[in-house]
Amino acid sequence: MDLKELDALAVAEQRDRAAFEVRVCTAAGCLSCGSKSLIAALETTLAGRGLADRVRVRGVGCMRLCCEGPLVSIDASAGESTRGSRLFGKVDAAQAPEIVGAIEQGPGSSNGLQVIDPDGPFFAHQQSVVLEHCGLIEPERIESAIAMGGYRSLHRALHDLNPGEVVEQVTRSGLRGRGGAGYPTGLKWATVAKMPPGRKYVVCNADEGDPGAFMDRSILESDPHRVLEGMAIAAYAVGADQGFLYVRGEYPLAIARLDTAIRQANRVGLLGSAIFDSTLNFRVDLRIGAGAFVCGEETALIHSIEGLRGTPRPRPPYPAESGLWGHPTLINNVETFANIPVILREGADWFARIGTERSKGTKVFALAGNVRRSGIVEVPMGVSLREIVDEIGGGPPGGTTVKAVQTGGPSGGCIPAELLDTPVDYESLKALGSIMGSGGMVVMGQHVDMVGVARYFMKFCMDESCGKCVPCRAGTAQLYRLLDRIERGEASRDDLGTLEELCDLVRHTSLCGLGQSAPNPVLSTLRFFRHEYESRVTDPGESPSSAVPAESR
Amino acid sequence: MGSPVEDPLIDGMTTERAPGGDDRFRELDAAMKRHRFRPDALIEVLHTAQELFGCLGPDLLRHVARGFRLPPSHVYGVATFYHLFTFIPKGGHTCTVCTGTACYVKGSDALLDAAGRLTASQSGSTPPGARISLDTARCLGACGLAPIVVFDGQVVGQISPEELTDRVKGWIDHGS
Amino acid sequence: MAVKTFVLDGQFISAREGQTLLEVARESGVRVPTLCHLDGLGEVGACRLCLVEVNGRLMPACLTRVAEEMDVRTQSDRLRRYRKQIVELLFAERNHVCSVCVANGDCELQDLAMQLGVDHVRYPPQEPECAVDLSHDRYGIDHNRCVLCTRCVRVCDEIEGAHTWDVAGRGTNARVITDLNQPWGDASTCTSCGKCVMACPTGALFHRGSSVSESAHDRETLHALIVAREEKRWLV
Numbered sequence: 001m002d003l004k005e006l007d008a009l010a011v012a013e014q015r016d017r018a019a020f021e022v023r024v025c026t027a028a029g030c031l032s033c034g035s036k037s038l039i040a041a042l043e044t045t046l047a048g049r050g051l052a053d054r055v056r057v058r059g060v061g062c063m064r065l066c067c068e069g070p071l072v073s074i075d076a077s078a079g080e081s082t083r084g085s086r087l088f089g090k091v092d093a094a095q096a097p098e099i100v101g102a103i104e105q106g107p108g109s110s111n112g113l114q115v116i117d118p119d120g121p122f123f124a125h126q127q128s129v130v131l132e133h134c135g136l137i138e139p140e141r142i143e144s145a146i147a148m149g150g151y152r153s154l155h156r157a158l159h160d161l162n163p164g165e166v167v168e169q170v171t172r173s174g175l176r177g178r179g180g181a182g183y184p185t186g187l188k189w190a191t192v193a194k195m196p197p198g199r200k201y202v203v204c205n206a207d208e209g210d211p212g213a214f215m216d217r218s219i220l221e222s223d224p225h226r227v228l229e230g231m232a233i234a235a236y237a238v239g240a241d242q243g244f245l246y247v248r249g250e251y252p253l254a255i256a257r258l259d260t261a262i263r264q265a266n267r268v269g270l271l272g273s274a275i276f277d278s279t280l281n282f283r284v285d286l287r288i289g290a291g292a293f294v295c296g297e298e299t300a301l302i303h304s305i306e307g308l309r310g311t312p313r314p315r316p317p318y319p320a321e322s323g324l325w326g327h328p329t330l331i332n333n334v335e336t337f338a339n340i341p342v343i344l345r346e347g348a349d350w351f352a353r354i355g356t357e358r359s360k361g362t363k364v365f366a367l368a369g370n371v372r373r374s375g376i377v378e379v380p381m382g383v384s385l386r387e388i389v390d391e392i393g394g395g396p397p398g399g400t401t402v403k404a405v406q407t408g409g410p411s412g413g414c415i416p417a418e419l420l421d422t423p424v425d426y427e428s429l430k431a432l433g434s435i436m437g438s439g440g441m442v443v444m445g446q447h448v449d450m451v452g453v454a455r456y457f458m459k460f461c462m463d464e465s466c467g468k469c470v471p472c473r474a475g476t477a478q479l480y481r482l483l484d485r486i487e488r489g490e491a492s493r494d495d496l497g498t499l500e501e502l503c504d505l506v507r508h509t510s511l512c513g514l515g516q517s518a519p520n521p522v523l524s525t526l527r528f529f530r531h532e533y534e535s536r537v538t539d540p541g542e543s544p545s546s547a548v549p550a551e552s553r
Numbered sequence: 554m555g556s557p558v559e560d561p562l563i564d565g566m567t568t569e570r571a572p573g574g575d576d577r578f579r580e581l582d583a584a585m586k587r588h589r590f591r592p593d594a595l596i597e598v599l600h601t602a603q604e605l606f607g608c609l610g611p612d613l614l615r616h617v618a619r620g621f622r623l624p625p626s627h628v629y630g631v632a633t634f635y636h637l638f639t640f641i642p643k644g645g646h647t648c649t650v651c652t653g654t655a656c657y658v659k660g661s662d663a664l665l666d667a668a669g670r671l672t673a674s675q676s677g678s679t680p681p682g683a684r685i686s687l688d689t690a691r692c693l694g695a696c697g698l699a700p701i702v703v704f705d706g707q708v709v710g711q712i713s714p715e716e717l718t719d720r721v722k723g724w725i726d727h728g729s
Numbered sequence: 730m731a732v733k734t735f736v737l738d739g740q741f742i743s744a745r746e747g748q749t750l751l752e753v754a755r756e757s758g759v760r761v762p763t764l765c766h767l768d769g770l771g772e773v774g775a776c777r778l779c780l781v782e783v784n785g786r787l788m789p790a791c792l793t794r795v796a797e798e799m800d801v802r803t804q805s806d807r808l809r810r811y812r813k814q815i816v817e818l819l820f821a822e823r824n825h826v827c828s829v830c831v832a833n834g835d836c837e838l839q840d841l842a843m844q845l846g847v848d849h850v851r852y853p854p855q856e857p858e859c860a861v862d863l864s865h866d867r868y869g870i871d872h873n874r875c876v877l878c879t880r881c882v883r884v885c886d887e888i889e890g891a892h893t894w895d896v897a898g899r900g901t902n903a904r905v906i907t908d909l910n911q912p913w914g915d916a917s918t919c920t921s922c923g924k925c926v927m928a929c930p931t932g933a934l935f936h937r938g939s940s941v942s943e944s945a946h947d948r949e950t951l952h953a954l955i956v957a958r959e960e961k962r963w964l965v
Contacts, residue, residue, distance in 0.1 A: 290638055314789055366697075
């Protein structure tokens with residue numbers, strides 16, 4: 001494959017557009033609402049009305065507003081571009097005739113379908129960088145990705161830049177790891193690149209284990225080639241020839257789409273030997289996780305790829321120096337890799353102009369919970385939580401108010417409603433005792449019990465603890481018991497002291513990030529919602545039942 | 554463990570003869586061979602084994618250990634570390650309630666209660682094919698549709714305890 | 730071989746490149762508590778008792794190699810607090826009853842408790858279900874006394890080579906197991922060498938037929954075997 005062939009594929013695909021294109025979301029959420037049968041029904045209806053050559057139905061990826069799935073967009077084409085899109089939600093297969101009718105009747109008609117304004121606040125406040133092609137391309141056809149520019153950045157890297165220049169672009173962009181830790185990506189790449197030449201690996205961490213997070217899933221199901229391209233560019237930059245994409249086993253659709261994408265890329269020579277007639281040989285193998293949150297931790301992930309129990313090991317040495325089978329290994333998150341092609345296309349300086357001083361670019365969030373509009377959201381770093389929750393999310397459902405917003409999953413914390421003007425960037429969230437995390441953002445209404453939330457996350461950490469180190473294994477179990485008793489009103493004031501002492505131990509002495517961040521939800525809720533703990537504990541000498549309000553006795 | 558090393562004896566040896574010539578063992582052996590018996594392919598092969606046999610068990614693990622030339626305790630340790638591997642045969646139907654954060658905030662506890670009451674009502678004499686297994690999932694990644702329950706692989710979002718009860722009762726009433 | 734100079738508890742110390750802080754501390758007569766460490770076995774850094782402050786950061790002494798300009802503190806209020814909590818967590822985690830234990834008086838967990846001044850356990854006992862396995866003709870295992878240090882796993886893998894022991898399950902459900910979680914007596918890979926019993930810090934692994942306080946962990950034989958294996962010197 002050379003650039004001419006790539007362009008030819010792109011042009012052929014771009015020309016192959018019908019007068020009307022109907023895009024139906026086939027990411028996991030919408031699929032579970034029946035979008036596959038909807039597609040079949042649309043094709044049948046169109047064939048029946050003799051419209052099959054004027055209207056094309058395409059199964060595309062995530063169209064963001066997951067709570068209104070299945071989502072359907074009707075695009076009228078003008079040559080090779082789109083002129084006007086109409087968006088419909090909660091479209092049932094039985095409504096296929098109405099969709100076809102809406103095409104025939106033109107803009108303004110809705111036939112009882114649920115119309116969604118594609119320029120409404122949910123979409124208008126977002127900035128699509130990582131997700132620029134999600135919902136537009138068909139994830140199961142490489143031609144679709146190539147038509148929208150896929151693999152051109154890889155060509156540019158291989159033919160216009162040397163590996164050092166690629167690393168320099170990534171460093172100058174200011175991109176930081178999107179898996180949660182926010183480590184400067186360029187620095188990580190530089191470290192691996194500087195290791196002596198020899199066997200090196202590139203690993204994509206797609207073990208999105210945070211409950212409440214589905215950003216990586218959406219990217220993998222909607223634009224898998226983007227991630228593969230990012231990995232290939234990384235391989236060129238650091239000198240690796242073998243890649244692993246570690247996907248959690250709970251994502252069968254993402255696995256299937258990735259498998260298809262890798263095969264297609266192999267077949268046309270965009271992965272494998274002498275890519276674009278360069279010296280880069282890079283092959284990618286899928287590795288499937290088997291249900292262990294701890295395998296999202298870098299060293300545990302490495303052990304899992306090596307076929308071992310997924311227990312972490314102390315760092316240093318860091319994977320960049322000694323990773324898979326002792327070789328230098330670059331590990332980055334899905335979203336981090338998905339940023340690479342656009343950074344190379346638009347330039348590091350363009351990217352660095354988005355976001356804040358220390359948090360560049362955009363971030364993809366999974367907005368869910370007690371909020372009117374939930375789904376996938378991409379915003380520039382620095383946007384306030386309030387804008388995301390109220391403007392994009394539409395605020396909590398009628399009549400209720402927000403109590404807190406949880407970010408960072410089991411490693412994160414709760415930001416109370418009074419602080420919703422906090423900008424979303426790495427430093428601001430950390431200062432409030434939470435973290436950016438991988439992007440899970442759960443809105444919590446007034447009915448949510450914050451001690452219950454702390455207990456919920458501690459149970460998760462206890463169940464997912466690998467069991468290797470004492471503070472995490474035994475500490476999370478004791479913390480869970482304490483939180484459970486506090487929640488039930490059976491704890492004393494002394495127990496609160498023990499709780500805080502244990503949090504300190506687990507945070508500072510655990511072997512890996514799982515244990516070290518397990519106390520975060522507790523510490524965060526103690527900081528902002530201490531009264532919920534205090535009102536439930538008894539002073540020494542009192543009987544436990546006196547902590548329970550009189551009305552509920 | 555160091556880098557995977559080529560074992561010059563592999564091609565000359567065959568794996569242990571499959572019990573009873575079971576087709577599933579043949580497929581499993583083919584999977585191990587496809588991975589060239591590299592020890593790092595253990596988890597991939599355990600996935601395949603579970604897909605073929607429904608669940609893992611000591612005989613199956615011993616067969617895999619022999620194929621890979623790995624210590625049995627190592628294989629057992631790996632198989633029991635990962636939540637997706639099970640040693641319990643699944644019942645005729647599986648109801649999986651997602652307990653992710655968004656689902657929790659939107660009432661997964663009520664769904665678990667309802668499902669728990671229904672599955673507890675199964676008697677010990679319920680035949681295996683008609684048994685309903687209740688399972689929980691950490692997070693299925695479809696939080697925009699919270700709360701979620703999976704019925705035999707079919708994901709149902711924005712579900713109420715009443716709808717869950719109807720569906721599970723439907724399984725019970727049909728007797729299988 | 731290069732020499733590294735660093736500060737250990739306020740004193741300048743020189744050490745050989747590649748040595749761990751634990752090795753240097755011991756050579757200098759500085760006591761750092763350990764549990765999952767056993768001379769001659771690979772380090773895992775799991776018990777977290779050997780954590781020391783290196784330039785203000787907590788690092789496991791067993792795995793941290795000496796470097797120039799390190800400022801290492803092995804004692805502080807914070808470290809003392811953490812070490813006590815870890816030992817108390819272990820006592821509360823399983824069912825440790827010293828008075829009826831074969832290793833009473835010859836137990837590293839007991840020794841740690843005494844050295845660190847642990848006189849009570851502030852955490853409620855977890856009281857997990859733990860089995861006792863007496864199926865082997867020479868040895869027994871009582872999981873109530875196990876602290877999951879994995880020394881048995883490592884000695885069987887690294888020194889004997891049989892790899893009979895491994896860890897199954899996760900978190901508080903983790904248990905050491907033989908072969909396919911079979912009774913030890915049915916584990917065909919076991920060579921009955923007894924090294925795991927020598928390596929065990931508590932009374933979890935023991936010689937059958939021994940009673941309360943009768944265990945005598947034969948560390949010398951184990952140490953001699955390791956030296957023989959690695960250095961080809963036989964300490965007779």
